Amino acid sequence: MAQVPQTFFDALAVRTWCGLALRALGRAREEIDAINVYPVADGDTGTNLYLTVESAATAVEAVFAGYETGCAEPALADAVRAMAHGALIGARGNSGTILAQLLRGMAQVLADAGDAAHTDGSALRLALRRAADSARQAVAHPVEGTVLTVASAAADAAAAAEGDCGTVARAAYEGARAALAATPGQLAVLERAGVVDAGGRGLVAVLGALVEAFTGEAVRETPRPSGAVSDAHARVEAVAGCGPEGGPCAEVAGADGPAFEVIYLLEADDAAVDRLRARLDALGDSLVVVGGDGLWNVHVHVDDAGAAVEAGVEAGRPYRIRITHFGLGDVHTGRERPPRERVQRAVVAVVPGEGLAGLYTEAGATTVLARPGEPPASGELVQAVRRAHAREVVLLPNDAELRHTAAAAVEQARTEGIRVALIPTRSAVQGIAALAVHEPERRFDEDVVQMTSAAGATRYAEVVVAEHESWTTAGICQAGDVLGLIDGDVAVIGADVTATARTVLDRMLQAGGELVTLVVGDEAPPSVATHLETHVREAYLAVDTVAYRGGRQGALLLIGVE
Template sequence: MPQSLDASAVRDWCSLALESLGREREDIDAINVYPVADGDTGTNLYLTVESAAQAVEAVFAAHETGHTSPALADVIRAMAHGALIGARGNSGTILAQLLRGMAERLGDGDHLAGALRRASELAREAVAHPVEGTILSVARAAADAAENAPTDALRAAYAGARAALAATPGQLAVLERAGVVDAGGQGLLTVLGALVQAVSGEAPPATSPAHARPARQDPSAEPCADSGPAFEVIYLLEADDESVARLRARLDGLGDSLVVVGGDGLWNVHVHVDDAGAAVEAGVEAGRPYRIRITHFDTAAGPAPREQAQRAVVAVVQGEGLADLYHQAGATTVLARPGEPPASGELVEAIRRAHAREVVLLPNDTSLRHTAAAAAEQARTAGVRVALIPTRSAVQGIAALAVHAPDRRFDEDVVAMTAAAGATRYAELAVAEHRSWTSAGVCQAGDVLGLIDGDVAVIGEDLTATALTLLDRMLSSGGELVTLVLGAAAPEGLSDRLESHVREGYLAVDTVTYEGGGDRSTPLLIGVE
């Protein structure tokens, strides 16, 4: 097996790690008893890797227009930077530093064993008081095994990490009492397993968190870590090395679980303290802290039994008719009025109004992509897990809602909804407000425009005739289901005419029609699945 990565393999690594952590997130959360039994290690690692994956995708997207391929160094450093700015919790912050160490060596052409060694060293340096039996022990064992392997260093690293993880209960009393392995170490093993699969094409033998603890014990019934500080404080910090050195000393005196990762002027600071204000004030004195997150711990009685997470869908819609339709499907809606797109604060408020721990966000408009992304990030800082599905039209949102299943795992549900939305081509009728050039030619004010996937494909004078032409264009490449959403300006009988046209001209294609209301300049939306 090759012992090196290329840019595509790093991209695969991110995707596979995110997928694996998505499957194991709740199980890893359930065995989280150290350093605080707050049951969020799996979630924090997932969010950290999600940020890393987004940064990697941004690098690839920047090369698509120029038809070039990104370099390994650019991609692996983007992965590390994304993890740094999105790191959550103690384990997520340490994972970000591990990725930074790997990026330093792999970006300079070093082999994987050297990269794992540098990752382990940097991570230990970042932790104020390293403790054995944690993610640090698993990382060091992976590096040791890789360096001592005559061949196949990566699989050896995984095997070494797996053995080290199994030994963590014997190194840390709180793990032994609870009958669990270290949650952060379990998460790191999952990430390393994804790396093995990305490089070799074969997944290594898995160690499921569900089998990591003896059946005779339940972590929720066992004594937990000693009571500690009341707050977890995390923030990004722009500061120089000298100021960060002083900050480390200051924060070390204020609390525990201190981890400061990063470099080159940007740092991620994590600490558990009783005085959250003092921890933030120390950051202000050192430089410019931002993305400040303060979480209050409530673990005096030990971790509560985990219930099935409540899930909600939040969608942006135009028109009361669509709002009613989405409400009937169980979604919380944000009404977008003509010329007044919702701000990110409105989307955040809708997410809060949904009262859910897990939220799927459907912007239903290409222009709302960045607004929705900002709202999702803000909601995540409040502890809500948010998945943004980049729906570009209400009909794509309808397709996503049609396959929504709250009883599935969150990641499986999001994947199914994303696939349904992506498989739905969308079109709309609009009325031109003035003369202009379009991709289909020159249009005059008052012309009826037929748009497919956002681009003008048909220009006509009669609304019904243009709708029929547009529908034929959509069905020329096939389809099984046509969704029609009628706007306030749709002429009487339009739906009957279109449904009849489909029945007569396209066998085995079903049609469903909804009253959407909304902006009079958009009389019809069409979706084809």
């Protein structure tokens, strides 16, 4: 079905573009992953670009959701800033981080112009130019034959085009396609592998979506012959020295390079980030620092991951830290290492704080950290399922609001041949109960039944602080009130954290129970766990209590009763 064209760049055009770009990258993800050979042949560029755009699209949808139905819609500035911010906080990998800066560069231009100013395409030309220039500046050592080259070619072609946004977008797309085709002649590792640059291929898909958003016509994609993806995999593996035809490891760019990819968001001022760039540049390579206005996304490849994180701590406040050991073994470290074997069964769990992430990891689960206000997208859950590297996976979303996201991730993972079972846990304490009875040696169905039963037998509660006045099932609360929620509904409104938590716990134990689980957040009073443990011991003789530190988990306290 043809897309309804947008005549100029307004908020709806941004929304349409993000949706089409996500769809285009979804179709091309496997192909882009297969040709990923530079800067590291780790086969995830397509996935990283998809996750980055998914985060951008989610942020734009959130802006639209804030407006009432009818004629009202966001301003262009609101939409493009949301797109850029979403891409920034959700950027994955080297190419995803660069794409986030490309979108930020475009947003800086478009946000300064009124909606009606884009009919002739002049603002789009300027936006593409700013995008290419800012992305190049964000990379410590730009290399030609990469996504940077493709972005510059798109901006050059757009600058020479006259007409409306559709005309300019099509010129940019054609310029990017031509530049992409030339990348093997600019980067030797691409030529040896017989592929084009993966990041550039992703950008072409994103620009093709821009053409479709403005013209209503899908761009013609080059037909992919049967077996093309597997052939590309084989060529890349041969160049990497990982396949049966493989040569020396040094044939891959980055073969003698660092072993870890480190990514984190950073709150810091410009001067501190300048110093951070210099320090990280000395520690490793593939350094990309994007963002501004106090929030940055930092990406670097290093051998000493701890030093890269420490540098961020000295510069400001790093968070959402992700450290990945490249999976090519000797390609990156020079050490012989057998390929990782797929395990039979694994558990993937969404957790609300660093403390619980450590607890779940110690229990053998693969974790996805969900920060307050930043729930994981379905693509991130699929990536975690893949990272678990198992034939059978049990997924614990640990949040009632994630049920649809988790279900979508399960469906996607199943299409990839992974057997996945979704246990509808609505709280991290239900996940703890399920994980406690998990036995990988049991038959898969039996294990899922036992874990589901344990989760379902666990009542859950949380203690939070009200952010604003609101009607609740327990009455009207004011901003600053302490709320006790049982099974998702407000049951207690109080003024003191410890007293409210005690009341909540008493109500839960009225129906009986054998074990109380407490997960204490960083902002809770230090003595709350001790007080509640003493109260349970004195008032409920047959009930045991266990307490964990949850870290920055949003809620002051999570409570589970089994």
